[in-house]
Amino acid sequence: MPVAGGARGWLILGAVVEEEVEVVLGVDGVEVVLRCLPASSLLRALRDAGLTATPGGCEQGECGSCTVLVDGVSVCACLVNAGTVAGCEVRTVAGLASPDLEAAMARNGTVQCGFCTPGFVVSSEALLAGGGVPSRDEVREALAGNLCRCTGYAGLVEAVMEVARERAG
Ligand code: FES
Numbered sequence: 001m002p003v004a005g006g007a008r009g010w011l012i013l014g015a016v017v018e019e020e021v022e023v024v025l026g027v028d029g030v031e032v033v034l035r036c037l038p039a040s041s042l043l044r045a046l047r048d049a050g051l052t053a054t055p056g057g058c059e060q061g062e063c064g065s066c067t068v069l070v071d072g073v074s075v076c077a078c079l080v081n082a083g084t085v086a087g088c089e090v091r092t093v094a095g096l097a098s099p100d101l102e103a104a105m106a107r108n109g110t111v112q113c114g115f116c117t118p119g120f121v122v123s124s125e126a127l128l129a130g131g132g133v134p135s136r137d138e139v140r141e142a143l144a145g146n147l148c149r150c151t152g153y154a155g156l157v158e159a160v161m162e163v164a165r166e167r168a169g
């Protein structure tokens with residue numbers, strides 16, 4: 001067995017072999033079996049399964065690019081252990097029909113590199129699902145966990161406000 005040593009003692013370096021687990025859940029309305037290591041994040045497990053609509057960024061809960069809905073609640077998929085969502089319905093940007101929101105985001109100049117766009121769409125839809133027209137502060141609060149390094153945030157808030165007004169009729 002390999003060992004490493006130093007002036008303060010010895011550390012035995014044993015190989016830890018983890019077995020994959022199966023997690024059955026719904027993703028965008030389809031039953032999916034994710035095979036992943038017990039410590040895998042939902043983000044990693046989705047992407048390793050080929051469900052790559054949700055991008056990975058910081059993988060530390062800081063950027064919001066990996067935002068998904070778990071049973072309707074907006075979360076950072078990189079912070080969620082995949083095993084904890086067994087039996088849940090996960091909605092990714094791929095499963096959200098948001099052509100009006102995406103058009104409003106483009107119209108307001110909020111899509112440049114586009115890396116943040118999936119997360120903004122999911123967070124915005126989580127807010128818009130509540131119905132009605134939110135205040136600008138409510139929109140800002142709903143989007144507070146999503147970072148954009150390209151565009152600033154005024155256009156994003158405006159896009160969500162426009163869609164909320166349109167959907168409210
Ligand atoms: S990748 Fe999850 S918050 Fe950045």
Ligand code: FES
Binds near residue numbers: 110117147150
């Ligand atoms: S458009 Fe580039 S990070 Fe938002």
